Every structure is written in structure tokens, then in C-alpha cells.
Amino acid sequence: MKLIHIIFLFFFFSAFSQATDSERIGTWSVKNGEIIRNRSKNDQLAIYYWNEFNRIFPQELTKKYIKRIVLMTDGLDEKTGALVALSSKNDKWQLEIDVNDVNFYSKDKKRLHESVYTLVHEFGHLLTLNRTQIRPTDKKLQDEGELYLTLEGEAYKNSYINRFVNLFWKGALLNRWDVIQRKYCYTEANCVEKLYDLYLNNRTEFLTDYAAESPEEDIVESWTAFVLRPKIKKPRTIAHKKINFFYQFPELVEYRRMIRQNTRQYLH
Structure with missing residues (x-):
């Protein structure tokens, strides 16, 4: 039997998913596949990262589901990125990217590979947890043989x-x-x-x-x-x-x- 725990959910999101204010470079909304500018000095940086993510991955998913992008950093090789559900329906998602870890301007081949790895990983969450894959539920217990229960549904x-x-x-x-x-x-x-x-x-x-x-x-x-x-x-x-x-x-x-x-x- 699998049990979804509120304590573990809190730990998971606090430890791995949410960038604190001190780490954040900025937050931008995404509408119809386009960044909404904040009139901040980092608008172009956000546009660059979003355009690159949108270019690499199938836009039938990126444009449909990604509604917010957060740029942050907590130093090298800590939290490299995250994907966070913004809706219980799993139809709106927030993409978080550490700009030190995901650096496509780097001359270091290892850093470039790790940058690609991070984005492929985060897209994988979008692929496997979006609304066509997971439905909302109030269930907290999953018995043997039942449909798999995630934090998202x-x-x-x-x-x-x-x-x-x-x-x-x-x-x-x-x-x-x-x-x-x-x-x-x-x-x-x-x-x-x-x-x-x-x-x-x-x-x-x-x-x-x-x-x-x-x-x-x-x-x-x-x-x-x-x-x-x-x-x-x-x-x-x-x-x-x-x-x-x-x-x-x-x-x-x-x-x-x-x-x-x-x-x-x-x-x-």
C-alpha cells in the first residue's frame, strides 16, 4: 500500500521545488508561448532561456502548459531546475532554471551537457505529469494493483x-x-x-x-x-x-x- 504523506509533500516542495526570494533573479508570466516582460533588467535573460527551452522541446506541450518561468541561482550544482504545478488540474506549470547550472554560453563541454540534461529532465516531468497523464483526486491511499498515485493526482x-x-x-x-x-x-x-x-x-x-x-x-x-x-x-x-x-x-x-x-x- 502506498500512502501520500503531507509531511513528505511539504519537505519535497520546500527542499527541491521552491526558490526562495533571496535566490530569485525574477519571475515572468508566459502567455500564448511568449514571455510577458516585467520591464526589469533581466527581461532579455528570461526571454533567452524561455526561447531556448521552447525551441528545444515540442511546443505542443511547452506552449500549452508552461505559464510561468522563474530564473534563480543557489550556486553551482545545487538545485539545477524544477517544474512545479500551478494548478490542481495539472494544466499550468512553472519552470524554474538555475542560470549558473544551465549555461549554454559556457565553453565547458561538461557544463553544456549538464545544461541539456537538466532541461531534458524537467521536460520529462511535464511529459509525465500533465493533465493528459494525471487526473485530480482526493485519494490518499493506493492499494496493490491500483492506478499509481502521485502528489499531483x-x-x-x-x-x-x-x-x-x-x-x-x-x-x-x-x-x-x-x-x-x-x-x-x-x-x-x-x-x-x-x-x-x-x-x-x-x-x-x-x-x-x-x-x-x-x-x-x-x-x-x-x-x-x-x-x-x-x-x-x-x-x-x-x-x-x-x-x-x-x-x-x-x-x-x-x-x-x-x-x-x-x-x-x-x-x-
């Missing part, structure tokens, strides 16, 4: 994340993850330690340690690998199978082709 049966969880988060793994949420995620330190242990004990199932944080992060880390890595011809681990999971969806194969084409200037 209940997954549709044929949603990407529901299929992903049914394949890769069966029984014991999901139960162990839920125990960690209930018993240890009252403090950030305990939560991070136990989730890292979950990763270490299941290394062949996760592509990164961050993927073990939740099924929502696992599918997005797997999506990012699907976009940026070659197809695994002979998958030997569950982690490899997670990369290949996305090839069954023609629309995602096309998104992959588009994103790789639109980011090749940064990756080669």
Missing part, C-alpha cells in the same frame, strides 16, 4: 508513469519506498540517507541515485537517458530496460529525434 491507466510503475516498481520495491517515506522522511537528512541505501541495494534497477527518490524521478531519469543515450541493444539490467521502455511509444521516439537534433550544437 491519480495516473490514468495508460499513462506513461502508470505503465512504468506496473513494470518496474512492483511489490517489494514500492513497499520499501513507502516505508522510507512513512518512517524516515520527517527530516531531510534521514530521508536522503535511506533513499540512497535503497539505491545501493538495488543498483541494477536504477540509472542514478536520484532515480531512487521516487517513481516520478525514476521515470524522468530514465526518460533523460532515453533521449541522450543510444538504444540498449541487449538490455541486461532493469535499468537498461527502463531506457528502452520509451521506444514502444512512436510519439516519444519522435520527441527524442527532435530534442537530439535541437541540442546537437551543445553536445558535439
Whole structure:
């Protein structure tokens, strides 16, 4: 049984999603796919980041769902970006970008790759949590075999994340993850330690340690690998199978082709 916890929800958003005022460079509304200027000195910076995000990813999703962009920084390699729901209907989203971490002017190839990685990751959340994938619900409990329950709502049966969880988060793994949420995620330190242990004990199932944080992060880390890595011809681990999971969806194969084409200037 999976239980959505209010305490963990608070921790998740306070630790990973919300930029504090001291970190913020600025906030801009997005309307009809265009930045609404604030008449601030950073308007051009916001326009640059939004135009680049909108250029790289399918506009049928970016223009439809992204309604606000936040530029911030907390230094290098801390929080690199986030995607935050602005509506319980999952039809309005806020994109947050750390301008030090996502830097396409850098001459450092590693920084350029990490910049692309961050944006592909955040787009993955939009892809898997938008209103066509998740519906609002008041449910707090998910029993074995039921539709996957996220902080954003209940997954549709044929949603990407529901299929992903049914394949890769069966029984014991999901139960162990839920125990960690209930018993240890009252403090950030305990939560991070136990989730890292979950990763270490299941290394062949996760592509990164961050993927073990939740099924929502696992599918997005797997999506990012699907976009940026070659197809695994002979998958030997569950982690490899997670990369290949996305090839069954023609629309995602096309998104992959588009994103790789639109980011090749940064990756080669």
C-alpha cells in the first residue's frame, strides 16, 4: 500500500521545488508561448532561456502548459531546475532554471551537457505529469494493483508513469519506498540517507541515485537517458530496460529525434 504523506509533500516542495526570494533573479508570466516582460533588467535573460527551452522541446506541450518561468541561482550544482504545478488540474506549470547550472554560453563541454540534461529532465516531468497523464483526486491511499498515485493526482491507466510503475516498481520495491517515506522522511537528512541505501541495494534497477527518490524521478531519469543515450541493444539490467521502455511509444521516439537534433550544437 502506498500512502501520500503531507509531511513528505511539504519537505519535497520546500527542499527541491521552491526558490526562495533571496535566490530569485525574477519571475515572468508566459502567455500564448511568449514571455510577458516585467520591464526589469533581466527581461532579455528570461526571454533567452524561455526561447531556448521552447525551441528545444515540442511546443505542443511547452506552449500549452508552461505559464510561468522563474530564473534563480543557489550556486553551482545545487538545485539545477524544477517544474512545479500551478494548478490542481495539472494544466499550468512553472519552470524554474538555475542560470549558473544551465549555461549554454559556457565553453565547458561538461557544463553544456549538464545544461541539456537538466532541461531534458524537467521536460520529462511535464511529459509525465500533465493533465493528459494525471487526473485530480482526493485519494490518499493506493492499494496493490491500483492506478499509481502521485502528489499531483491519480495516473490514468495508460499513462506513461502508470505503465512504468506496473513494470518496474512492483511489490517489494514500492513497499520499501513507502516505508522510507512513512518512517524516515520527517527530516531531510534521514530521508536522503535511506533513499540512497535503497539505491545501493538495488543498483541494477536504477540509472542514478536520484532515480531512487521516487517513481516520478525514476521515470524522468530514465526518460533523460532515453533521449541522450543510444538504444540498449541487449538490455541486461532493469535499468537498461527502463531506457528502452520509451521506444514502444512512436510519439516519444519522435520527441527524442527532435530534442537530439535541437541540442546537437551543445553536445558535439
